[in-house]
Amino acid sequence: MSLEASFADEPAFVPYLAAGDPDYESSLAYVEALARGGADAIELGLPFSEPIAEGSTIQEAIVRALEAGMTVDRYFEFVADLDVDVPLVCMTYYNLIYQYGDEQGPRPFVRKAAEVGLSGFVVPDLPAEEAGPLRDACDEFGLDLVFIVAPTTEGERLERMREQVSGYVYVQARLGTTGARDEVSDYTERSLARIEDWDVPKAVGFGIKSGDHAERIVSAGADGIIVGSALVDIVAEGHENDDATEEVAQRLEDKARELKQGALRGAGDRPRVE
Numbered sequence: 001m002s003l004e005a006s007f008a009d010e011p012a013f014v015p016y017l018a019a020g021d022p023d024y025e026s027s028l029a030y031v032e033a034l035a036r037g038g039a040d041a042i043e044l045g046l047p048f049s050e051p052i053a054e055g056s057t058i059q060e061a062i063v064r065a066l067e068a069g070m071t072v073d074r075y076f077e078f079v080a081d082l083d084v085d086v087p088l089v090c091m092t093y094y095n096l097i098y099q100y101g102d103e104q105g106p107r108p109f110v111r112k113a114a115e116v117g118l119s120g121f122v123v124p125d126l127p128a129e130e131a132g133p134l135r136d137a138c139d140e141f142g143l144d145l146v147f148i149v150a151p152t153t154e155g156e157r158l159e160r161m162r163e164q165v166s167g168y169v170y171v172q173a174r175l176g177t178t179g180a181r182d183e184v185s186d187y188t189e190r191s192l193a194r195i196e197d198w199d200v201p202k203a204v205g206f207g208i209k210s211g212d213h214a215e216r217i218v219s220a221g222a223d224g225i226i227v228g229s230a231l232v233d234i235v236a237e238g239h240e241n242d243d244a245t246e247e248v249a250q251r252l253e254d255k256a257r258e259l260k261q262g263a264l265r266g267a268g269d270r271p272r273v274e
Contacts, residue, residue, distance in 0.1 A: 002087065002119065002144075002167070003041055003087050003089065003119050003120050003144045003146075003166075003167030003168055004144075004166070004167055004168065004200065004201060006040040006041045006086065006087055006168075006224075007040070007168060007201035007203075007223045007224055010263075010264060010267060011218045011222065011223060011224050011225070011263040011264065011266060011267050012040035012041060012168075012201065012203060012223065012224030012225075012263075013038055013039055013040055013214070013224065013225055013227070013256065013259055013260040013263055014039065014040065014041045014042065014043060014089075014168075014203055014205075014224055014225065014226045014227070015034045015039050015042055015043070015226075015227050015228070015231050015256060015259075016042070016043040016044075016045060016058075016091065016205075016226065016227065016228030016231065016232075017030055017031055017034070017042070017043075017044065017045065017061075017228075017231060017232065017235065018045035018047055018058065018061040018062050018064075018065045018232065019031075019044050019045060019046060019047070019065060019070060019075050019078045019079075020047065020064075020065035020066075020068050020069070020070030020074070020075070020078065021047075021061040021062075021064045021065040021068070021232070021235055022064045022065070022068060022235065022239040023068045024068065024069070024070075024074070024078065025245070026245045026248070027065070027078070028078065028081060028082060029245050029246070029249045030235060030245075030248065030249055030252050031044065031082055031084065032082065032083055032084055032249075033249035033250070033252040033253040033256070034231070034252055034253070034256045035084040035085070035086050036253050036256075037252065037253040037254065037255070037256025037257045037260065038256050038257050038259075038260030038261075039084075039086055039256055039260075040086060040224070041086050041087040041088070041089060041119070042084065042086060042087075042088050042089065043089045043091045043122060043226065043228070044078075044079065044088050044089065044090060044091065044118075045058070045061070045062065045065075045091045045092065046070075046072065046075045046090055046091070046092035046096060047062040047065040047066050047070050047075075047092075048062065048092055048093040048095070048096055049062075049066065050093070057228075057229040057232050057233060057236070058228060058229060058232055060232075060236065061232045061235065061236065064236075064239065072096055072100055072109075075090075076112055076113070076115075076116045077116075079113075079116045079117060079118055080116045080117065087119035087120070088117065088118050088119055089118070089119060089120045089121065089122055089144075089146065089167070090113060090118050090120070090121050090122070091121070091122040091123075091124075092121075092122075092123065093123065093124065093125050094106075094123050094125055094126045094134075096109070097109045097110075097121075097123065097134065100112070105133055105137075106133050106134040106137045107133075107137045107140070109137075110134070110137035110138060110140070110141050110143060111137075111141055113141075113143060114141040114142060114143055118143065119143060119144060119167070120138070120143050120144030120145060120146055120166070120167045121134070121138070121143065121144070121145055121146065122146045122147075122148065122170060123145075124148055127157070128147060128157055128160035128161045128164060129157070129160055131145065131147075131160075131164055132164075135164045138166070144166040144167030144168075145164060145165065145166055145167070146165065146166075146167050146168055146169065146170050147161040147164065147165045147169060147170065148170040148171075148172055149161060149169055149170065149171050149172060149191065149194075149195060150172045151172060151187040151190070151191050154194075158194070158195075162195070162198055165198070165200055166200065167200065167201075168200055168201040168202070168203045168223070168224065169195060169198060169200050169201070169202055169203070170203055170205055170226060171188075171191050171192060171195070171202050171203065171204045171205070171222065172187075172191070172205065172206050173187055173188045173191065173204050173205065173206045173207055173208070173217070188204055188217060188220050188222070189220045189221065191204075192204070192220065192221045192222060193221075196221070201223035201224060202221075202222055202223045202224075203222065203223060203224035203225060203226050204217045204220075204222040204224070204225055204226065205225065205226030205227070205228070206226075207229075208225050208226070208227045208230065208259070209227070209229070209230035210230075210258070210259075210262065211258040211259055211261055211262030211265070212262060213225075213262065214227075214259045214260075214262030214263040214265075214266060215262040215263070215265045215266040216266065217263075217266065218262075218263045218264075218265075218266025218267055219266040219267075220266075222266075224263065225259065225262075225263050227259055230255065230259075231252060231255060231256075234248060234251050234252055234255060235248060235252070238251070
């Protein structure tokens with residue numbers, strides 16, 4: 001299934017976890033639990049030592065994964081080992097993509113990503129003005145390139161994103177770094193309004209942590225929700241308490257189901273167009 005098709009029939013739930021957090025086998029079980037809980041696509045973080053777009057929750061997840069031995073090659077093995085039937089999106093930083101393989105540039109990384117079954121990329125530190133080589137490689141190997149539109153993104157940069165985005169657009173619901181919040185940002189509706197005529201699904205992330213949040217985001221016009229920190233918190237708590245992998249996986253599955261159901265309620269709350 002393509003990324004865009006994940007949004008076709010109902011609002012999509014797109015969770016994020018860092019691959020390898022807190023260890024390889026547990027992480028496999030956690031990602032598979034999210035799929036069972038209703039994920040329509042999954043953003044799978046490839047840990048990088050300088051994750052500038054991330055809040056403390058995801059930074060700590062990345063540290064745990066790196067300390068447990070996650071590398072680029074191990075990440076590709078991880079993707080191949082997953083038993084899920086939803087599209088997987090690699091979320092990472094451009095240095096890892098650019099430096100991989102025997103030749104500089106993104107092509108070797110994208111080729112390998114396609115081989116193991118990834119469907120696309122989110123690259124927070126790659127400006128749209130410099131995304132041409134990665135866009136070309138994605139086109140060659142049939143992968144999508146997702147851009148993050150912040151509340152402050154405008155003008156020529158916004159237009160360049162529109163020209164190059166595929167799969168879905170990641171709509172940042174608030175300023176700052178990632179992290180679960182108690183309230184949904186007022187930026188959401190304004191951010192969606194600025195790109196309402198883009199011909200790709202709009203998925204809103206940054207700060208969503210409950211089914212009620214998901215409902216409000218979708219009722220405001222989003223085609224889907226992206227949730228990371230609220231799920232990583234569950235992984236972190238389980239790791240700190242030495243809980244069994246199966247117990248943590250069940251909590252993740254339950255939280256995924258709550259978020260997906262909230263998104264579905266949000267679609268039902270939208271006013272009908274006569």
